[in-house]
Amino acid sequence: xxxxxxxxxxxxxxxxxxxxxxxxxxxxxxxxxxxxxxxxxxxxxxxxxxxxxxxxxxxxxxxxxxxxxxxxxxxxxxxxxxxxxxxxxxxxxxxxxxxxxxxxxxxxxxxxxxxxxxxxxxxxxxxxxxxxxxxxxxxxxxxxxxxxxxxxxxxxxxxxxxxxxxxxxxxxxxxxxxxxxxxxxxxxxxxxxxxxxxxxxxxxxxxxxxxxxxxxxxxxxxxxxxxxxxxxxxxxxxxxxxxxxxxxxxxxxxxx
Amino acid sequence: xxxxxxxxxxxxxxxxxxxxxxxxxxxxxxxxxxxxxxxxxxxxxxxxxxxxxxxxxxxxxxxxxxxxxxxxxxxxxxxxxxxxxxxxxxxxxxxxxxxxxxxxxxxxxxxxxxxxxxxxxxxxxxxxxxxxxxxxxxxxxxxxxxxxxxxxxxxxxxxxxxxxxxxxxxxxxxxxxxxxxxxxxxxxxxxxxxxxxxxxxxxxxxxxxxxxxxxxxxxxxxxxxxxxxxxxxxxxxxxxxxxxxxxxxxxxxxxxxxxxxxxxxxxxxxxxxxxxxxxxxxxxxxxxxxxxxxxxxxxxxxxxxxxxxxxxxxxxxxxxxxxxxxxxxxxxxxxxx
Numbered sequence: 001x002x003x004x005x006x007x008x009x010x011x012x013x014x015x016x017x018x019x020x021x022x023x024x025x026x027x028x029x030x031x032x033x034x035x036x037x038x039x040x041x042x043x044x045x046x047x048x049x050x051x052x053x054x055x056x057x058x059x060x061x062x063x064x065x066x067x068x069x070x071x072x073x074x075x076x077x078x079x080x081x082x083x084x085x086x087x088x089x090x091x092x093x094x095x096x097x098x099x100x101x102x103x104x105x106x107x108x109x110x111x112x113x114x115x116x117x118x119x120x121x122x123x124x125x126x127x128x129x130x131x132x133x134x135x136x137x138x139x140x141x142x143x144x145x146x147x148x149x150x151x152x153x154x155x156x157x158x159x160x161x162x163x164x165x166x167x168x169x170x171x172x173x174x175x176x177x178x179x180x181x182x183x184x185x186x187x188x189x190x191x192x193x194x195x196x197x198x199x200x201x202x203x204x205x206x207x208x209x210x211x212x213x214x215x216x217x218x219x220x221x222x223x224x225x226x227x228x229x230x231x232x233x234x235x236x237x238x239x240x241x242x243x244x245x246x247x248x249x250x251x252x253x254x255x256x
Numbered sequence: 257x258x259x260x261x262x263x264x265x266x267x268x269x270x271x272x273x274x275x276x277x278x279x280x281x282x283x284x285x286x287x288x289x290x291x292x293x294x295x296x297x298x299x300x301x302x303x304x305x306x307x308x309x310x311x312x313x314x315x316x317x318x319x320x321x322x323x324x325x326x327x328x329x330x331x332x333x334x335x336x337x338x339x340x341x342x343x344x345x346x347x348x349x350x351x352x353x354x355x356x357x358x359x360x361x362x363x364x365x366x367x368x369x370x371x372x373x374x375x376x377x378x379x380x381x382x383x384x385x386x387x388x389x390x391x392x393x394x395x396x397x398x399x400x401x402x403x404x405x406x407x408x409x410x411x412x413x414x415x416x417x418x419x420x421x422x423x424x425x426x427x428x429x430x431x432x433x434x435x436x437x438x439x440x441x442x443x444x445x446x447x448x449x450x451x452x453x454x455x456x457x458x459x460x461x462x463x464x465x466x467x468x469x470x471x472x473x474x475x476x477x478x479x480x481x482x483x484x485x486x487x488x489x490x491x492x493x494x495x496x497x498x499x500x501x502x503x504x505x506x507x508x509x510x511x512x513x514x515x516x517x518x519x520x521x522x523x524x525x526x527x528x529x530x531x532x533x534x535x536x537x538x539x540x541x542x543x544x545x546x547x548x549x550x551x552x553x554x555x556x557x558x559x560x561x562x563x564x565x566x567x568x569x570x571x572x573x574x575x576x577x578x579x580x581x582x583x584x585x586x587x588x589x590x591x592x593x
Contacts, residue, residue: 007364008365008367010364011364011365018357019350023352089347089348089350089351090346090348090349091348091349091350093314093344094349094362095365097312097340098362099334099338099365099366
């Protein structure tokens with residue numbers, strides 16, 4: 001039996017797609033927060049000048065890549081941790097008892113989760129165009145999609161790693177409040193991290209989302225605090241670490 | 257690599273599983289013949305599901321060996337997984353997919369080609385009579401339909417051995433009958449070896465060619481239901497006594513050659529009697545002469561429940577009651593008063 005089973009990967013991906021399309025309320029729920037934040041923060045702070053934002057860049061321009069990042073981290077962590085739902089509803093056992101390798105199962109999940117997350121990220125981007133967001137160039141738009149995918153892969157890996165260590169859904173709320181929100185505030189999604197105390201801003205550099213959002217700013221509005229190459233390299237390194245951690249812990253976890 | 261042993265569907269030797277020092281399965285050994293419908297009968301917590309999970313490669317045994325379809329569950333996990341189908345105790349379906357999509361997912365995971373997949377899915381759907389409901393979302397299914405779909409799924413990839421863990425748990429009597437008929441049908445028509453666990457006496461009795469009675473992780477008896485019951489030596493006569501047990505009465509009964517056994521259980525006296533209907537009058541005469549008053553009498557053919565009682569000294573219901581009691585006790589200790 002080979003380690004990589006393309007049919008297995010495909011059908012796991014297809015399952016994610018089908019359930020994504022059918023879970024309309026979940027998708028609407030997921031998109032609601034970034035849209036509300038965009039609407040209220042974008043217009044509320046619209047005229048204000050936040051220190052750290054380059055001159056000539058409106059707050060909405062600054063905020064949109066951050067909100068796409070928010071969408072990515074939420075949907076990706078959710079996709080990674082959906083293994084907990086499968087465990088709760090018993091479907092995980094059905095997957096684990098098949099002759100498809102664990103590696104293929106992990107790849108299928110990551111591809112499925114990334115696809116749905118990127119679709120939602122693009123959705124936010126398109127909605128923000130109607131709110132007055134300007135994309136600097138068409139190639140930039142394409143590059144931003146690559147950043148979305150990388151953010152998504154990293155956080156699905158993280159979600160998978162966490163889910164492998166949790167027994168049930170109880171811990172999910174805890175993760176939401178103690179991991180996702182801090183990661184979000186420490187990523188420059190809503191305000192520049194150099195406004196934070198110096199010690200705290202160093203933590204931001206250990207946060208993959210920081211590089212993802214900075215990279216999206218670079219590609220979408222042409223303004224960033226780091227060179228885009230560093231963003232790509234750092235994010236890619238995080239991806240590799242997270243995927244291996246996720247795959248390793250998933251492999252080790254008990255399915256029954 | 258383990259020794260290939262293709263003569264049997266399943267061969268288990270001294271299989272043991274411990275969880276944190278707690279022995280769930282205690283050195284069990286048995287053989288299941290090809291094409292057999294084999295049952296593991298015992299109360300909840302006896303170690304049946306743990307045994308199934310080890311045979312299905314979902315749990316790693318602490319010690320001992322097991323071969324399924326000739327493959328070693330320790331060293332040839334993929335081969336084992338390819339040769340078995342499993343229907344778990346709890347539902348393991350994706351509710352957001354249709355019945356057909358659940359089968360499709362499964363058959364692709366098992367590497368089936370498209371043409372064969374389509375043909376086979378139709379076939380198993382027809383077998384469990386779900387063809388007309390195949391394109392409904394599973395969340396719309398009833399409990400019985402879900403169970404049937406899972407049985408169909410367990411069969412899609414033509415496994416040599418099918419594991420059914422408590423196939424009729426939580427189903428009403430009528431649905432249970434239906435499931436039994438399906439299980440029999442596919443054992444015959446698909447020629448698949450079936451190993452099922454159950455804590456329903458009637459289920460094991462009705463379905464299984466042979467039954468292993470499991471208690472506290474050990475097999476206490478293994479034979480066909482008929483032989484197990486015949487070994488008890490006749491009919492079961494239960495006497496409810498008004499004035500409590502009487503040694504004199506039992507001593508005199510024991511002198512009769514038609515009496516095989518006496519057991520005291522929970523205020524009643526259980527007698528194993530050959531041709532019970534002929535000896536009831538005599539039992540009453542003896543009772544009267546010993547001053548024992550019988551308030552209620554029950555004669556029945558022995559059931560597997562009596563077999564369980566014979567080998568463990570308890571009924572399965574006692575066993576489950578004490579389990580519930582124990583887990584409540586543990587819960588109290590954990591959470592405080």
